[in-house]
Every structure is written in structure tokens, then in C-alpha cells.
Amino acid sequence: MTTIKDVAKLADVSTATVSRVLNSNGYVNPTTKERVKQAIEQLNYLPNDVARSLFKGRSKMIALFVPDIMNPYFPELARAVEDVTNHHEYTFVLCNTDDDIEKELTYLNALQQKSVDGFIIVSSTISEEHINKINAPIVALDRILSSKLSSVTVNNREGARQAVQYLKSTGAKRIAHICGPDHAGNTKTRLQGYLDEVKNDKWFLSSYIVPGEYNFEIAKQSTIKLLTDHPEIDAIFAGNDLMGAGALSAAANLGINVPADLSIIGFDGIAIGETTTPALTTMAQPIYEIGSKAAEMLIQQITDNQSIIKSEEFKVVLKERQSTRARR
Template sequence: MPEMEDVAKVAEDSSEMVSRLINSKAYVNADTKAKVHKAMEQLNDHPNGMEQGLFNGRSKMIALFVPDIINPFFPELARGVEDFTNQQGYTFLLCNTDNNPAKEEAYMHALKQKSVDGMIVVSSTISEEHVKESNIPIIALDRILNANLSSITVKNRKGARTAVQHLKSLGCHRIAHICGPENASNTLDRLGGFLDEVKEEPWFLSSYVQAGGYNYSMAVQVTKELLVNHPEIDGIFAANDLMGAGVLRAAQELGFHVPEDLAVVAFDGIRLSETTSPTLTTMVQPIYEIGRRAAEILIHHINNPHDAIQAEEFKVELVQRESTQVKR
């Protein structure tokens, strides 16, 4: 890839003008644009992001914001995004935000300076103000940020209802829920589906719902507290697989046998659910496909900035494994 100073020298123009053209910082007339393009062809016969940016003002870069790269769900999601963007000739940037609004804001500011073409955001905390200030296409993934952004999610509420119905079908009579962080839209939808199925039951107590923050260690702790305070609980719906694994660990440490004493259903369908002991029954969402679809819609918006927003929901499917079985 030629250096900017070399391009300027061959084009008989200033480095500042070349920089303006590449980064689309100001209007550059057609003659100058043609000279710089010709200079780049002379210096480098192979097309690259700099050369392509001469005409469309783009960096050919997109970014994916995830809240917790340690959670196995997000690398699986990122793979779908990365594969599609690479196929389309884009560079892919992964930003781990730790659910920290200040960190999200810093990333957005830095990426704007680099003229990133668009962002796919898994977040519950980015403000609408920062979204507007970015002035580039943004897609909300996994969680809905606001009604003014295109989004890719799954049928969280319906999936949660299916999970609880499955526990009921096994003969569970006291079902609890370990939910995610309160500011995440998918937390509210999965909690809503759980409540749809249990709120009218005479046995239901509000203390049967505990927050696990989509975190393994937190889920272990709150599940222990839940089962100590309510040993009558015979079924738990965990709002993601990572917390489902935490529920299994807590049950084991307390001497509960799964599924004989306690049936467990989770949500996501990450590979971890196939390797726990016992293996985890879960509501499987098409993780790779929703990542890929988010990238596809983002690139469409980059190329068609005035098109209407899109909101798509994918189906989820119950996959039964060893953590549930029919009670006799």
C-alpha cells in the first residue's frame, strides 16, 4: 500500500489534499481526484481500502460492539458478522465494551475519527444522542436500542414461554427464573415470557425471580441463595446458557440432582450447552445466522442510506438434553 506522501508526490499535489480526498473531509474537484487515483495506480497495481475510498469516501471498515467477549455467545455471533463482512471486502473490528457506557462512547468517538462505515451494536446502554452524533449506519443486534434503528433479534418472549411450558410438561410445580441485566431488552422479553406462564399460578412468589446478570459466577451465587431459601423449587429457567451452567454448578454444590430433583432449561444454544454435565436443555437461537444477517443489513444501509429501517426476529427452538426429563 503506497504512503500518502508518495501519492502526493506523483500526483504533484499536497499530502493534505490527498488526506482530504481519502478521508472525505472536504470537497475535492474531479481533476484532482483523477490525478490522485492515477498516482495510486502507478504506485500500486493492487486495489486497497485507500484507493476504493477515493470515490465513495468509505474506509471499508465496520465495527461490532459486544458487552462481554468472555461469554461464548459473542464470539459465535462475531463469527457470523466477520464472515459476511470479509466476503464483501470490509475490514472487521471487534470492540469489547464491558457494558460500560463511557467505554462505548470512547469507542464510538475513536471509530468516527477513523471514518468507520458502520457499526453493529450489542448494547443496552448506548444513548440515542450518541447514536445520532455518530452520523453513520448502526444496527442493533441481540437487543433493541430504540425504534429508530434497524435491529436483528430473536423471539425472546415466545421462546421463554416454550421453556417454561417444557418444565411444566415434565411435572415441575415450583419454577424459578434467573434473569439477565435489567436494562437489556432481551432480559425483559424473556422475563415477560416466564411471567406469562407462571404469574397466575397459586404457588408463584416474586422471590422466585433472581437477577444473574448473564454472568456465570453471579448465577452460581444467586441460585444457591434461591435453593437454600426455597428448597421446594423443582425447575429453573435461566435466561442464557452461561447462567444455566451456573445453575448446574450451584445445584451440584448443594447436593441437588439434575434432573431428578431439579430440571433446568436455559436460552441461547452456545456450544457450552453440549459440554456441561449434565448437558443443558436450551432454547437454541441461530447465533451465526443472526450475526451474518446483521452484517448484511448494515452493508445494505451503507450502500442505501435512505432506505427504511428493518426489524427482524428469528425463531428459536427447544433442544432437550440431559438437564430435563419426564418425571415419573
């Protein structure tokens, strides 16, 4: 493997001179600089990123932690983060954590050893104690991790309320909710938004709330049991679109017509909702804008070396498709 010493020997300069050329740090005679560049090209020398990060104090690397890469929401989010980081000439690293604290800590330790410049984290398991041990800027995405961190979220509770209000406007009388995992902060806020609208209705039963774990198959099986136990249900608010797609599949298995006999609305606005049959009505997040904002906030923290805490909350928007009845 070619080393910096090989480059210095071929160019007939010191390793310090080669380093200055590589890092654009300090004056080097133009003729000497050209000789070093020719030596680098001739030897196909690739500088050691770790060594350069130690020299410059930065690796030009940003990591995004997501809990489930199989959920289509997160690849859409990751694309936005990647586009912004690449535009600013940062290397983008995507880490799938499964919301497993051991995996998160393993990634955090390994990336800090590589002098990663900052983290964008979607997590429901990382604690304040763990956050305090991270020696790099952090932006929390999708869920608020700490009052000490900048965050980018959406109006989950109000968006959930709007989803249920919309179902009521279509004539729905018995509205159920498929919720995400208990440990996820946005599960709780979306559930609370649902309860804001139904808890005082005479028809409401706690058994109308079933777990879907933000998972297609689990949501499908929960919906089959829900509709078998409660055939009077005529509408479902799913806590995300993946679960909404699971509910649609469950209804098809049971021979229930959507939307004539059952309206279903999701939350997120991922592309899969446009491909289901029928197409899924949803409370759509501005996914690309959310990911872009988180990346821009993190890069600003890195470049300005400042820790001003900012909280950005975007609004979700109703996208009416074919899985819900028309408003009355």
C-alpha cells in the same frame, strides 16, 4: 516510511496519477499504470487508509459493539458478522464495551474519526440522544435500541414462555427464574415470558426470581441461595445458557441430582451447553443467522445509501438435552 511522493518519483508520474491507480478512479494509460504498480511493489508502499477513506468517502470498515466478550454468545455472534463483512471486503472491528456508556462513546468518537462505514451495536446503555449524533448507518442487534433503527432480534418473550411450558410438561411444580441484568431489554422480555406462565399459579413466589447478571459465577451463587431457601423448587429457567451452566454447578455443589430432582433449561444455544454435565437443555437462538442478517442489513444500508428501517425477528427452538426430565 514510504510516501505517495516516493512512489510518484520512482514511477516518474504525478501523485495524482498514483492516486488514480490506487483508487481505480479515472483513466490511466496501461503502460503508466504498470509502472506505478511496479514502483508500489518495489517500495512496499502501503496506502494510508484514512487518506483513502477521505478520498472515497468510505473506509470499508464495520464495527461491532458487544457488552461482554467473555460471554460465549458474543464471540459466536461476532464470527458470523466477521464472515459476512470479510466476504464483502470490509474490515471488521470488534469492540468490547462492558455495557459502559463512556466506553461506547469513546469507541464511537474514535471510529467516526476514522470514517467507519457503519455500526452493529449490542447495547443496553446507549440512548436515543447518542444515536442521533452518529453519522453512520446503525443496526441494533440482540436488543432494540430505537424505533428509528433497523434491528435483528429473537422472540424472547415467546421463547421464555415456551421454556416454562416445556418444564411444566415434564412435571415441574415449582419453577424458578434466574434473570439477566435489569438494564438489558432482553432480560425484561424473557422475565415477562416467565411471568406469563407462572404469575397466576398458586405456588408462585416473587422470591423464585433471582439475579444472575448473565454471569456464570453470580448465577451460581444466586442459585445456591435460591435452592437453600426454597428446597421445594424442582425446575429452573435460566435467562441465558451461561447462567444455566452456573445453576448446574450450584446443583452439583449442593448434591442435587439433575435432572432427577431438578430440571434446568437455558436460553441461547451456545456451544458450551453441549459440554456441561449433564448437557444443558436450551431455547436455542439461530446465532449465526442472526449475526449474518445484521451484517447483510448494514452493508445494504451502506451500499444503497438508504435508511429504510427493517426489523427482523427470528424464532428460538427447543433443544432437549440431559438437564431436564423427559416430558410426561
